[in-house]
Structures are given as C-alpha cells and as structure tokens.
Amino acid sequence: MASNLHIFDPITDEEINWTSKLLKDLNGDAKLHFIQIDRLDPPKKQAIEYLNIERYGGGELPYIPRRTYAYYYKNDKMPLYKALVNVSDKRIIANQETPEGTIGPLLPDDMLAVEDAVMTHPIVKAEIEKLQLEKVFYNHSKLGKLGYKVVCEPWMYGTDSPDDKIPMIQAYMYLKLDHPDANHYSIPLKFSPVFEYLTHKFVRIDYLPSGADEKFVKDTLPYKPLPTVEYHPDVMEDVGVRENLKPLIISQPEGASFDVQGSKITWQGWEFRVATNVREGFALYDVFFKGRSLFYRVALNEMTVPYGDGRPPFHRKQAFDLGDCGFGNTANSLALGCHCLGVVKYLDTRRADRDGKPVLIPSTICMHEQDYGLLFLHQNYRTGSNVVTRRREFVIQTIATVANYEYIVNLIFDQAGAITVQVRATGILSTMPNDENNVTDFGTIVGPGVTAAYHQHLLSFRFDTRIDGDNNTVVYDDYVPMEDDTPINTYNVGYRQVRNYVEKSGSVDQSPFTNRTYKVINENSINPVTLKPVGYKFEMPARQMIIASEKSYNVKRAHYATKQLWVTKYRDDELYAAGEFTNQSQHDTGLSKWANGEDSVRNTDTVVWATLALTHPPVTEQFPVMTSDFLQFLVTPASFFTKNPALDIPLATNKFNKSVYYEDAQKAAGCPSEAPSSGSCCKSNI
C-alpha cells in the first residue's frame, strides 16, 4: 500500500479507513468517536536522506512507511486517546491515553450535533419561548412578512479554571430574520447555554452583560425588534448594486506557467511540494529556488484570537483556530472565477468523520498566477534606454471559515526568490448584545443593539529552515549611528550594522527603531561577493503582541503570542506553537517548553517561528461583513545569491502583454472616451 505515494503526499481515503479500522479492531466493543485522523510526517532524518537521494541520486530511495495519527474517545468518555499507525504496513505503532485533562480538538460534525442538542434541549427551548418570537414580524420590502428564528453558534469553551476537565461548549445564541441568508450576527441574544461536548448534557446558562460593566440581567424578555444589518443581496433592502464595474478577464492562452505533478509544484525556479492537512490547511515541503534549498517545511501552525472584553463570560473567548478546530477541517471549497482567477489548479483535503470514515472537502487550495505590477526596471537617463520587467506571482490560497470569521491564507511567490506570507481577515465580526447608547472603550457599536469587542489575531508561522544546507543560524541585525565626531564620521551622518547571534533557543525582542531585521544565515556557506554568510531575511513589521496580562489564561495558553520571533532546535513532532492540544488547555505545551534557553541553536538544525499579530478594534466598515484586513510579512533573500536572481526574466513587451489604450478600448466598447459618464452606452452588461 501507498508505494506510489510520496512521503509528503496528503493522507488518502484508504489510509483513513485503515487507521480507523485498525483502531476499531484493537478496541473491540468500545464505540470509538474519532476527533482527528491525519498523516504524520516521517522522522526528518529519514526524510532528508530520502530527499537527498531523490534530488541528487546516490542509491535507491529508502523505504519510509507512511504514518498516521488518530485522536479518539471511547464511548464518548474521557480520556482522549492518541494512536500512531504505520499504514504502509497496516500496524499500530502506539496507542495510549493522553495525559489527564487533555481535551481533543473539535470536529465539524460534532459542532453541528451539539448545535442541534442545544436547540432542542427543554431548558433552552423554555428560554427561547420567553422571547415570544411568534409575536414579532418584520415587513421586508423584497421578501414580505418575515418571522424571526433562533440560531445557536457553539464556541470552544475557553479556559478560566483548572477544574473544567471535560470538553464543553459555550453556545452563543442569536436571532435572525427567517431567511437562510439573513445575518444572525446582527441580533445577539443575552443568554448563552453551556453544554458538555461529548454527552450533550446541559451544564448551565450564562447570561451576558450588555452594558458598560460586567453586570447582567437574568431575565430573558420578549424580543423587541430592531433593524438588522444584512450582507446578502437577497436580504439587503437599502443597498443597490454598484454599476459600471466592467469585466477584467485574465486569460492564459498558452496555459499556466506552473507545472503540477501530484503534490510537486514547479514555477519560475521554485520547486516544492504542497500537502493539505486538516490542522494547518496545508504545508509546503522541500522548498528550493534556483536549485538551492531554502526550507524543509513551512506552514501556518496556530492562530489564537483572544478577545479584550473582560466581562464574563466573554473573557473565555479565546479561539485557537488551528489547534481547536483546524484550518483544513474548516476550509472552504473554492470556486472557479470566484476565489481565484486565471488558470487555476485545485487541491482537495480529506478528513475523517467521527466514525473514522473519509470525508472529501473538495478544492480547498487554489493555485494560480497573477500579475502584480513591476518587478524591476531601470532607465538610463542619458540614452532613454530601459529595462522593464513585470512581476508575475504564483499564489497558493486557502480559506478557512471559523464560525463568523474567514481567514484567507496566501503564500505568494515572486520570480526573485521571495515569499510573501499574506493573511486576509474577512467574514463577520463576533458580536455581543449592547444596550442602547452604551458606548465603551473596549468595543465598537456596529448596529442597533449590537457591539463588536476589540480582539487580537496572533498567527504563528513555522519555518523549518534549510537555507543552503542543513545547519542554519538565526541572527538579528540592528542599524545604529556611528559614534559622533570620529575620523570616519566627522559630519555625524554615519550608521552601521550590528549583528547579534541567537545562540540558545528562545525569542528575539522587537526593535523597529533600530530597523531590527531577522535573518537566517548559513555560516558554512559564504557569499563569494559579500564575503559574509548567505542568508534569507524575515521582514516583519513591528506589532503589538498579546495584550492580556501574564497572569491570564490567555497568555498561559498562548505563550507564543508574547513574542514576534522564536527560534528552536529541530525535533520531530514539535510542530505547533501552543502545543499539540489547545482546546480548553490550561497552559501551552509548545514554545514555552521548547524555546527555553537550553538548546544551542547556532549552526544547527534550526526552526523559526514567526508570530503575525493584529490588534483589531472593529470599525463600522467591518460590519456586517468586513473588507479584508491585510496582514503580511516578507521572506526574501539577503545576499543569498551573488546578484539579482531575476535578471533572466524576459523584458516586458506589449506583444506579450497585449494591453490597450483607454481611448481605443472605450471606442471599441462603444463609449465615447470623453463623454459624460452618465451616458448609458458605457454600462456593464452584468
């Protein structure tokens, strides 16, 4: 089995089936409730041997069995079990209880089931009845008379006590107009049931504060309708359709410039593998540019979203969207001409359902090329002679919907060896009920009766570096004034670079005002031009990190979010910044353990963890659905090559690019180019 699979290819249906079958067989009569099944990377030492032979020859490829892991509960009871399976040889490698109190991630199927359990529970139904929804209606100008409907949005429970040792769910409750595409985030209700996740047992109802302080009212009162803020064209009443947006077609008559062979992608000097997985969405492996190695593995590995609203129970709102849910589990199926334009290649994700059966999530990754302006140019002002090159980009995109929010993850490759890591936050703000005229300094009113609390997004990207070879060093360079009034600096304008080496596993402080720049260098590979080690730099804008107090569970659970850059020595299975199990965790089991100052990380197998942080105080423009907020950083060669590696790109010509003068295009489209814009001839046909 699996003999034709690459070591990094994503899990197959057969592998999922074998994993669950072997574990079911092992466990006899117990009913297994699978939470996650996925592929496990091979031990790196073996993988590097494999990759070296694959690339450079020197013998037969070693046999590396494919491995999977599984998290499951027996008979819907704690403890959580974790198993490792050799699916190539169809045998269980390990199967054991996780440490006491360990709670597994959430599964989409379970969330829908618990939603159903909440909605049908007599206590919740009794609470809903108090709203007297049968008495309220809304006369919609397009849809006629509409009633209201209750929506349950189960959340990860978060952590505020060492006593919560079983998986729980905090259900935030909303109303919405009775239309499938109405926006329930516009009407948050003031009661929030808590249920057990596995057994669906009712725990209690939390009542939500809606004023300036932590106080709340326990009485659920009849609902008094307020206008809703809608985003779907079928439901919006006061928003027309913007005119005059004309088609902009991206066509590639000779096909794509990239090549896909299974999980292997090649494009413009880049070579790597892309493999989807349920937790991270996808990972890159074995990244090379122009024949030189850069990274062994690259992935977004965690994101925490702590809310800054201190009023209980909102203090528990701290999602770990990868560890608690999984960006593959929650990935959107992307559609041609919607999420990506041009010539588009799609990849799928496979997850396991609670019974251990495979579920296909089609088209979770789209890959395409785009033009993004100019790459480089120069004009000799004496002769007018110039060189102009366009910047073609290759984009790998995935989109996760984690309840209200959407995260668009783009890895953008250029033709000169740089990767832009770009995350676009979109979707809908998580909202809370708000009393009339209640203005606070920790939330923004976004509609009648509804506020959106300030919060943060802190994403961790893990770069298992292999810059020009297996042993790397992380340095940070500061730029500081030269000493005044010295012979080399008589006029006091000089500045210089000060290099610092990260010797031990740990973090690097931010220092934007010395232009601190993080670099991964290879001290064994000296650039023949600069006479210094080759490197790649991480250009990260300075950001506020997690704001919560060090005393808080938010920080204890997401210690990684306190720093922008971490460095660890590579170890197998150290993949996730906040640890393997984040759901209702009491403390992180990731970087706070691994980046502890003990390991030497100089000139060795080094891993860089980059935290991309956004403090997000909502604005009204972000409701009822928000225009993407961009978060990004750049990973780019820093004297890695001897000169610009993109000098070989053909110069731009209009023979190739086929652009058109505005005047000609307007004429061809029947629009007088300097006629008043109110003329109807220029309207789009859409």
Next chain:
Amino acid sequence: MASNLHIFDPITDEEINWTSKLLKDLNGDAKLHFIQIDRLDPPKKQAIEYLNIERYGGGELPYIPRRTYAYYYKNDKMPLYKALVNVSDKRIIANQETPEGTIGPLLPDDMLAVEDAVMTHPIVKAEIEKLQLEKVFYNHSKLGKLGYKVVCEPWMYGTDSPDDKIPMIQAYMYLKLDHPDANHYSIPLKFSPVFEYLTHKFVRIDYLPSGADEKFVKDTLPYKPLPTVEYHPDVMEDVGVRENLKPLIISQPEGASFDVQGSKITWQGWEFRVATNVREGFALYDVFFKGRSLFYRVALNEMTVPYGDGRPPFHRKQAFDLGDCGFGNTANSLALGCHCLGVVKYLDTRRADRDGKPVLIPSTICMHEQDYGLLFLHQNYRTGSNVVTRRREFVIQTIATVANYEYIVNLIFDQAGAITVQVRATGILSTMPNDENNVTDFGTIVGPGVTAAYHQHLLSFRFDTRIDGDNNTVVYDDYVPMEDDTPINTYNVGYRQVRNYVEKSGSVDQSPFTNRTYKVINENSINPVTLKPVGYKFEMPARQMIIASEKSYNVKRAHYATKQLWVTKYRDDELYAAGEFTNQSQHDTGLSKWANGEDSVRNTDTVVWATLALTHPPVTEQFPVMTSDFLQFLVTPASFFTKNPALDIPLATNKFNKSVYYEDAQKAAGCPSEAPSSGSCCKSNI
C-alpha cells in the same frame, strides 16, 4: 485664456510660454536661466468656494485666475529669483530675489550640460588619461572586444558647511564597457570632480576612500579590469533567458470601469482630479468617495535619501529628490504593456526648459484597473451559502528615475473607500569603489571592486484633509490593558482604547507596542451607529526614522524625517516638508517652522504629513538592478460609514470572470497536465 481650464488642471504650454515671456520682457537684456516653471494652486479659500458651487450649485463659478511660479537666475549668477504670474490675465504678480544663499533646484537640461562640461574639462581629462583606458579591453562573448568608457554622474552637492553659497555639482565618475547599455555603476572610480553648476567652473577634485576608513589615495592609477556586473540582456554574458513564463493577458472587452474627463477621474464611487506637476509628479485634488469629501489635496511632497557612509565626501550624499530634482522632471514615459497592463489611460507632464520653453514628457502617469484577490467573503457553515467579492483596484502610477534609482509611486484605490499608498524602490544602487576584501559594517560589497553604502529613503506624503467637511482633528488611539483584578476584568484579559487629541501643530511619536493608530476625525460629524466622530485612519508600520545625528546637516535639512506623523494648520504655500528650496539648504524651512507647537490644530483646517521611511542596507540581490522593495501604508475609513460601503458590489461569478481549470487550460494549450515539465510542448512562444 485658460477659461476652459479647471482650477486644478496642470500647466499648459501656453501658460509656460506666457510666464517666461512676461519675465523676459520684465528683465530686458538679462539672459534668464529658468530652473522651474509650474502652476500654483489657487488660494484654498477661493478654491473651496469654487468646488462647493461646482458640486452643490448655488451660483456661478467664481473667476479664479490661473497662476504660475517661476524660478530663474539672471546671467547665470546668483541670486535666484522667484516670480508669480497671473497667466489668465497675463500679468506678473510678484518678482523678487530669494533670500541670500537660496539655491534653486536642478534642471535635467543643466545636468546633461554639466556632465558634458566635466567630461571635457582639461583637468578631468588629464585625470582620465591616467587610467590608460586605451590599454585595456574586454573580450565579450557576445559583443567581441570592448573598450572602456568614462561616465560622469553629477549629483546634488549636498551640504557640509555654511560657506557654500553658490550652486555646485559633485560629479561621481564611473567606467563602463563601451556599449550603450553597459552598467557603469559596476565600476566606480576614485576621483570626483566638483564644479560650479551655473558657470561650469572647475572647483576641485575630491578623491574617494575605498577602504575601511576615511583615508584616500590621490593617485589615479591605470585601470586594472575587474569583471563587471551587467543587467541589460544585450550585455549580460552569464545569464540566460528564463523559460516557461507564459502570457497572462488582461483584457477588458467592455472597456474600462473608470471614466476620465480631462483631469477628473471617477471610478467605483471615487471622484477626484489628477494633475501632473514637475516637483511632485502629480497631486490628487478634491477627493470624494460615495459623495462624501475626504481630501482637498494629496501628494508625495518630498523624499530625502541620506547615505550612512561617513567617509568624506560621501557624507554629502543626501538627495532631496523632489525638492532638488522633481519627480515630474525625472518622470519616465510609460509604455503600454510594459509599465501598466489592461486598459490604460496616460497623462503627460509639461516642464519648462532653461529658456522657458515648454517640454512635453509624454505618458508620465498611467492609470488602470487590476484584480487583487478577494475583497470580502463569508460562508455560512450551516448552509454552505456564501458571498464572495473580488477586489478590483484602480491604480495611478508614476515612475521617477533619479540618476541610479527608480521610484514607482502607486496610489491604489479599492472599492471600499481605502487608499493604499505604495512606493516601490527599484533601479540601481548608488555605488562606491571598494578595495579588495574590504568588508565593512556600513556597506555591502555587490561586485568586484564595488560596494553599496547603507542609506535611507524618507518620503513625505502630505494629506490636506477634508474628512466629511472642512474642520478636522487628528487623534491617536492606543490599546492598553485594563487594570488587573477589577470587576470588569476579573480574568485579566481586557484591554481598551485610549484616545489622545493633537491639540497643537507638531508631531506624534510612534508606539507600535500599543498599536498606536493615527486617525483624522471630524468632531462635527457623529457616526449614528458608533455615536463617535467619523474618521479615517492612517495605518503606518513603525519604522526607524533618520539615523544621522541631530548635529548633522542631514537632520537640520530634513527635520521632517525625524518623525512619522506631523500635523499642521493649513496655510497656502506650505506644501513641502523640508521647505520650498532644498538644494544645498543649510536647514529646513518646512515642518520645523510650521509644526512648532503654536497653532491650534483641533477641529480646524488641518494637514497631515506622513513620513514613509526605509532603512536600506543593500543586499547582493539588489545589484546590478534591484527587485522592487515595497514601502506602503493604508488610508482607510474608520467608522466613517455606517457599515461596509462595498456591500453593493456584485458577487463574483465565473460568468463574469471567465477563469479556467488548470487541466482544461493545459489540454487546450497542448500540454498534458500531468506530464513531466521538461516536455517541450508547454514552452512559451515568447
């Protein structure tokens, strides 16, 4: 005259001719040497009256005569004169000597003339002869036997003394292979003649240090050839042509979505005027989105580029690329299908030559639309129903070549009311001669015998704000933890916004670790949803500002470069951050005078000056021509609208976007989609 011109339309040939004619007539027999002639904005009070009637009616448009200014020397002698002309009525408003020591900007014509003067001067020729170039040749694999040629690159002289009271030029000298497109920046020579700018008189030769310290050698020795690093395809020997980049055609079969009527642009709710000028490249005027005013005027107004190499004479390398040269003067003529793709509208710049005659620089601005991924989306995970919108952008682009460097200025408008201000630095590093194996901490060796000093780029963007009306206030918001262990923050996770008002003209300190966010608000316009003033925010990444000592001329001349954000009260003619005259200036006459803490700037006519800074330690990948370094910030609504202003955008469909599956595209192009990439059928036809 000019009766059919808008008050913001750029200068016309006729206006240039009238300006120089009136001044020549005034000055009788004196020979006038014009340095700059351009249009002057009307007094703002008059202009606002005009704009209000133009937009809202209420009477006849007031008559506002068009005005120009001119800088000129008489008989190539100091002082510099400045004149103001009413070109509508053909009369001189003012004509006077500038204060003693004021030196005018450089003119492209003059730079070419001084280049010629340097090259033909006997002392320089004697120095060149010492190189014995007739004895050295290079056997080029494609071009055959090539000799070497000397190139002179005149620089603004900079400032290091109060005694330099006449315009001077520092000529940096280079060698290059004798081919028009060879790269002279690869062979910097070690002598640098200084000449008078107006009279072309020889002043002296500076000899350049090329080692670890400020020491230099006065002997110019015979040139010993070293390999050059070339960028032009005709001259490169060791670089092939990258294959497999296939066409990506952007077509707009129904024409552009934007409308151009003279200088007036409308696109997707945006309305503004674009006017080219010689100093700034271009300025936006009267910017509205969705019928509400945002800005009276927006422009890049200055950039200084101080070098961090303290060794004389390099310490004098501090360009003011707008004040000393002008981004319109140095603008590239942009070519269809090269600098912009799709349907492209071009605008021209007109400058005056030294005789006061108009010179057309065609196509200095290109405007086009582009797709840049997703604008917003949301998927209801319960139903799978989603809304997806593409992000269409409108881009105004200009490119200035200031000797070695190119600056690409993009103003990017989105459909939701945001402007991205993006500068791409490209072109060629300014280089210095370097001794073999001389590694320093203030420069990067980029080729044999050549180093590129660390330097900075500090750009000032001026926003004359008119956010929802004439009176605005600048605030900065910090995000700070709530007090621990208080009733509202029992779990120590809360944080809140602290707002600070800029009361007096001055600057705001950076504070990335409190997520400090600059906003321009209108205290007279309360958002009915948030119940707080409407605003726009400036999202600027924290950056190191000018590094040079406060004692240095670099800082005295570019005081604006010490801070990221400045606020002043509007006054006519306060347009340029470092003052009107920067060439060889002793100190700034701009923000240090205007932002002095005296004017009240709260709820009044306010101007925001944003400094975009880049500390630039070169890397080898940036030679011989550098892939664009991106610098950008975002100006975006912050609870200005009551909700997302882009809800009216049609949802994305493939009927509209016409994208194609990779497999289908490869098949159509005759490429088996999963065949090895080495197959020849997939090669591009370029």
